[in-house]
Amino acid sequence: MSVRRRPYETQPHSPCLNLHPCPGTPTPAHSTVTETHVITTSGLTKVYRSRGREVTALDGVDLHVREGEVYGVIGQSGAGKSSLIRCVNLLERPTSGTVTVAGQDLTALAGRGPRAGRELRRARSRIGMVFQHFNLLSSRTVRDNIELPLEILGTPAKERSRKALELLDLVGLADKAGAYPAQLSGGQKQRVGIARALAGDPKVLLSDEATSALDPETTRSILQLLRDLNRQLGLTVLLITHEMDVVKSICDSAALMDKGRIVESGTVSELLATPGSELAAALFPVSGERTGEDRTVLDVTFHGEAATQPVVSQLARTYNIDISILGAAIDTVGGLQIGRMRIELPGRYEDNVVPIGFLREQGLQIDVVGADAQAPVLVKDGAK
Ligand SMILES: Nc1ncnc2c1ncn2[C@@H]1O[C@H](COP(=O)(O)OP(=O)(O)OP(=O)(O)O)[C@@H](O)[C@H]1O
Numbered sequence: 001m002s003v004r005r006r007p008y009e010t011q012p013h014s015p016c017l018n019l020h021p022c023p024g025t026p027t028p029a030h031s032t033v034t035e036t037h038v039i040t041t042s043g044l045t046k047v048y049r050s051r052g053r054e055v056t057a058l059d060g061v062d063l064h065v066r067e068g069e070v071y072g073v074i075g076q077s078g079a080g081k082s083s084l085i086r087c088v089n090l091l092e093r094p095t096s097g098t099v100t101v102a103g104q105d106l107t108a109l110a111g112r113g114p115r116a117g118r119e120l121r122r123a124r125s126r127i128g129m130v131f132q133h134f135n136l137l138s139s140r141t142v143r144d145n146i147e148l149p150l151e152i153l154g155t156p157a158k159e160r161s162r163k164a165l166e167l168l169d170l171v172g173l174a175d176k177a178g179a180y181p182a183q184l185s186g187g188q189k190q191r192v193g194i195a196r197a198l199a200g201d202p203k204v205l206l207s208d209e210a211t212s213a214l215d216p217e218t219t220r221s222i223l224q225l226l227r228d229l230n231r232q233l234g235l236t237v238l239l240i241t242h243e244m245d246v247v248k249s250i251c252d253s254a255a256l257m258d259k260g261r262i263v264e265s266g267t268v269s270e271l272l273a274t275p276g277s278e279l280a281a282a283l284f285p286v287s288g289e290r291t292g293e294d295r296t297v298l299d300v301t302f303h304g305e306a307a308t309q310p311v312v313s314q315l316a317r318t319y320n321i322d323i324s325i326l327g328a329a330i331d332t333v334g335g336l337q338i339g340r341m342r343i344e345l346p347g348r349y350e351d352n353v354v355p356i357g358f359l360r361e362q363g364l365q366i367d368v369v370g371a372d373a374q375a376p377v378l379v380k381d382g383a384k
């Protein structure tokens with residue numbers, strides 16, 4: 001898991017951590033999000049059966065993605081992320097449960113006999129899909145790759161060509177129409193993959209680890225492109241990833257998957273404001289070892305007004321206690337600045353109930369760190 005952390009004292013904005021978009025960071029995409037659910041799964045289950053063995057990849061997943069948002073699904077390798085995204089566009093037939101995209105029940109379509117194939121293909125053409133390894137045809141030029149889904153839909157040649165050039169322009173590759181995939185960099189190939197996914201004017205874009213094969217700088221530019229498309233076209237993006245930085249930089253909402261289930265979900269700001277949220281801790285970890293027995297360690301998250309108050313010195317003065325700062329960080333999550341600090345108070349938890357209450361009264365979010373607490377492990381190395 002790669003989460004960028006920066007020391008508190010190097011921050012130009014410190015100590016004022018107002019939760020407003022800070023200068024120089026992209027404005028969050030919240031403004032385009034509506035309360036309409038454009039992707040809904042209910043009780044989605046997927047059991048793979050092979051050679052007499054059964055694997056339950058999805059175990060009753062209820063997912064609600066709002067129109068216009070970028071929604072990230074994160075989880076360890078094998079958690080069921082790819083199965084989920086493949087069930088959303090029915091590339092994989094769910095074992096049970098329903099999938100509704102843009103008001104259309106895809107599971108009902110898939111189950112409706114021989115004619116359903118064509119209807120489902122049509123519905124699927126309005127769901128763009130971007131893959132980790134681009135899946136471009138090497139024998140076709142960039143333009144012909146983008147035209148492919150339109151050929152399948154029976155779009156006339158002139159219209160296909162116009163659309164392909166328009167999309168190439170949109171993804172910043174207007175000069176590469178005649179190139180072959182082998183002549184492109186990874187980032188350029190992914191831009192072609194994204195342009196191809198947009199050919200059917202989809203309402204939603206599904207992305208399965210679209211940036212996992214790319215270097216960090218190219219990852220940033222592809223994420224920026226996805227965010228721009230989300231905002232410019234009002235495109236809803238459901239992306240799965242094992243990189244916290246992806247969630248952090250472009251997602252409005254996120255869900256954590258574990259063993260085929262969604263164990264946490266919400267908007268990024270809701271998650272950050274949820275005490276004990278595993279996702280929040282992984283999105284924004286703060287570390288620091290307790291210095292001995294009989295100490296109380298607290299993670300303090302700064303929200304809104306509280307960020308501007310000198311609460312630590314007030315606490316020390318009011319209760320006449322020495323407070324150690326074990327670690328602190330400030331970062332930008334979803335375009336909002338947020339601060340976290342790990343502090344240590346003398347005495348056990350029972351001795352500190354009143355000071356902890358004082359901090360909570362100041363509007364701070366307080367997580368008591370257990371003696372055996374460790375940084376959460378959501379995603380192991382090697383997850384793809
Ligand atoms: N076609 C298949 N046949 C049998 N089992 C499968 C199949 N596809 C996935 N699985 C199993 O289903 C579970 C979930 O797999 P899935 O690919 O959805 O996980 P994931 O979260 O995308 O993992 P990763 O991060 O490694 O891509 C795993 O145990 C996997 O082995």
Ligand SMILES: [Mg+2]
Pocket residue numbers: 081082083384
């Ligand atoms: Mg996967």
